[in-house]
Amino acid sequence: MSDILRAAFQAYQSGDYARALGMIDTAGKTPAGRTQELSSLKGNTLIRLGRMLDAAEAFAAGSALPGPNAAMLAKFAIGLYSRAGARRRIVEFGARAVALNPGETALLYDYAAALFEEGRYHEAAAAAGGLDRANPQHFALMVNVLRLTGQFGRLSEELEAACARDPGDMLAAVSRMVVARETADFPLVEAHERALGATADPQRSALTDSEPSMVRLLWAGSDRACALPSADSIRLTALPAAPLRRPVSPEGTRLKIGYLSSDFHAHATMRLLEDVLALHDREAFDITLFCHTTPGQEAWQRQHMPADLVSGMVRVGALDDEAAAAEIAARGIDILVDLKGHTMGARLGVVKRSDAPVKVTWLGYPGTVMGAGLDYAITDRIVTPDAAIPFFEEKLCRLPDTYQPNGMLNRPLPKPVSRREAGLPEGAFVFASFNAIQKITPGAFALWCRILKAVPHAVFWVFAERNEARANLMRAFRMAGIEEERIVFTSGIPYAAHVARLPAADLGLDSFPYNGHTTTSDMLWAGLPLLTMRGHAFQARVSESLLAAAGIDGLLAHGPDDFVARAVALAASPDRIAALKATIEQNRFRAPLFDSERFTRHLESAYRLMADRARQGLAPTLLDIPALPPRPAAFSDRSRG
Incomplete structure (x- = not known):
């Protein structure tokens, strides 16, 4: 052990982590100081200082140096990246870490999961082949990557084998039914629906508790059935309770609205929402987009979204839930609007951790988003009549006309074909x-x-x-x-x-x-x-x-x-x-239906009412937004073509 390393190690052992780090950094500037041993000490020192991402970088750098500990340091790096939610760093470094640690399925899972979350499904599928099928978390990831890469033959074989190994494996059973629905395998779908209809069957609640909320909507024909616990709501309910809420901005100031989504790209949600984003009253509302869209959509955003919203966009995709919630708080958001609900790519952990005065679900998921600690669901009187009220965890905010905006400013008019x-x-x-x-x-x-x-x-x-x-x-x-x-x-x-x-x-x-x-x-x-x-x-x-x-x-x-x-x-x-x-x-x-300006004014009325109640210290309640008068004439002169 060199003198500098010995001195740094003594400082570390005595708890003087800042001094130890200083000596390590000094030594690291020389060729002799760039060793795995010093990188390991640096990583552990940074952990003690609470700098987890920097520690991960130190371990990753050390894994590239000569020595016997490359595999261990790479494993440490991936573990810290995973804990910090730094999935893009996992994607960048993961292949090397996996190669250094063959057979380490936990590390392989972190790498495959990061690829999946970044939308690199085919690479995730290749990595998922080595996952531990007996581990429910690993198995669920494997199912999803095979689904999204269209490998239904292989997926069906995996699911059949899993169900044969353990008929009580609800994850495999639910996944099998998802695949059946996506391939129109009606005999299997009918068997699933019979099982769900057998209210006396003890396996029924096990099935419903294990299925994703979006799958529930495919068969549940009543508000009551849609409100049964799901895998999503059970997971969210187990997260720590939401913190105390911040106060709303003072009356007379611009109301700060934050939209949280991964769909700020060429997605159906944006086709609906784009006019609302463009038409929001900028004098009364300060709009911020919290984006966790897969990287690579920046050019599309610049071309198709309002310039002020793109320039002020807060990219939270690389942040963990706590850090993303902190970004929302730092911008003083009054009303946080989650546009995903219980759909793939949602960040409802961010929503639950947020201290925004008002938290809302809208547009992405047609139902109650249980477990996320939301205050309001934006709906309308047709999709949620009075009979639906008891089955929503949130209070309803019912817009006139319809809950669904429909962008028309840039939507192409039909040029009919033969x-x-x-x-x-x-x-x-x-x-x-x-x-x-x-x-x-x-x-x-x-x-x-x-x-x-x-x-x-x-x-x-x-x-x-x-x-x-x-x-x-x-x-x-x-x-x-x-x-x-x-x-x-x-x-x-x-x-x-x-x-x-x-x-x-x-x-x-x-x-x-x-x-x-x-x-x-x-x-x-x-x-x-x-x-x-x-x-x-x-x-x-x-x-x-x-x-x-x-x-x-x-x-x-x-x-x-x-x-x-x-x-x-x-x-x-x-x-x-x-x-x-x-x-x-x-x-x-x-x-x-396609009157975007009318819709936006109704939505803004809803936001004002929500904020007024919160400002007065009143709990959320049912809100029915009054309609503006009917248009006396057409609201657009666009013609066919």
């Missing part, structure tokens, strides 16, 4: 479903088949990208007696082209219980009527809300038989279809 260009037969009546495949339940599918049997000249235009889903759907159609040539599959295309193709259909058919949301508003923007059915949960009432805000009557069925009867009647009435399409187009710039 049936031939859309891959559709010229003379047929075309029903269409563009909802995500996991929303297609056996019940909704059965209604579609009844309609197709009653309208033999019709074809069904179905959005389904995965080969597994297409094969399963086609098998189910054949078993129901529907000829293959009547089914036309389609895939995702750029948004402007998608809007242009939608008018080639005659009538959209909704899914149940999870309706189309942005899918429905896209259809209405394009001028395509959509038939829906009255539901009994938030996600099952969204299309009804959007149709009402678009001023469209006659497309809300009151039960399965009525849904089939209305679809069949509309298929037999080309004049009625033409009239509906004309009304939708006439209302595009007259009805509230």
Whole structure:
């Protein structure tokens, strides 16, 4: 041991960490001082000083130096990066650390998880192959990376094996059902729904407690069922209680609104939200975006988002929950609005830790976000009637018209394409479903088949990208007696082209219980009527809300038989279809659905009421926001093209 290292070690042992660090840094400036031993001492000294990230960097640097301890130092570095939530550093350093520590599954998990969280799914999938399948956390990550990389064959094999090893493994059982829904494997989906319907079965609560909240919405047809505990809410509830809240900014000053999301990129949420962000009253509101979007979207943000919001954007993706909450507090945010809810990529731990005076959920998740300590859920009177109130952990703030904004300032108007260009037969009546495949339940599918049997000249235009889903759907159609040539599959295309193709259909058919949301508003923007059915949960009432805000009557069925009867009647009435399409187009710039300025003023009224109550020391309560007077004329002069 060199004299300088010996002196630094003595200072460290005596608790004089600052002096020890000074000597270590001095020694490190010489070639002789750059050793693994000195790097190890530096890392441990920095830990004692509370500088965890700097300690991780010291260990990482030491792992690159000659000596026998490279693997150990790399392992220490990854552990500290993980504790600090520095996932981008894990991504940068992880491959080396894994190579130095073969068989260390805990370290491999940290690396694969960081890749996954950074959106590098294929690299995460490659790393996940070496995870410990007996570890529930490892298994869950492996399932997610295989799902998102489309490796459904391998995933199905893994899930089948896991269920065979342990029939009581709820994580494997729930994951198997998720895959079944994403591939339209109706026999498995029906088995899942039977298990969920068996209220006396002790495994039912184990299943519901283990499933993600978003999966719940695919089958739960009532507000009560949607409010059952889920894996997400149970995990959040276990986090430390929220701190005391800060006071709201004084009356007469600008109200500080913070939006927290990972969707500040070319995402459906931004298509809805972009006008609101542009139209917020900057004299009354100070808007800050807290962004945990995957890196690489900066150019898109500069091109498509308001310049003042991009320049002031606070990037919290590399921060842990506590540090991100501290950033929100440092900017004095009065109302923190989480735009994710229980969806992939959410940072609800940040929300729960935040001391913002008012905390709100809106737009990302159609239901109660239990466990996050939220004050309000922004909804409307259709998606959350009075009967829904007892099933929300938050107090409801119900906007007039609809809860869903719909950006129209930059949204492309449809330039309709021909049936031939859309891959559709010229003379047929075309029903269409563009909802995500996991929303297609056996019940909704059965209604579609009844309609197709009653309208033999019709074809069904179905959005389904995965080969597994297409094969399963086609098998189910054949078993129901529907000829293959009547089914036309389609895939995702750029948004402007998608809007242009939608008018080639005659009538959209909704899914149940999870309706189309942005899918429905896209259809209405394009001028395509959509038939829906009255539901009994938030996600099952969204299309009804959007149709009402678009001023469209006659497309809300009151039960399965009525849904089939209305679809069949509309298929037999080309004049009625033409009239509906004309009304939708006439209302595009007259009805509230696409009136972004009206929506923004309503939303701002809601924020003011929330802040006023908090300023007075009053607890959150049900808020019904009054509507502005109807527009006397069109709110935009944009024309087709």
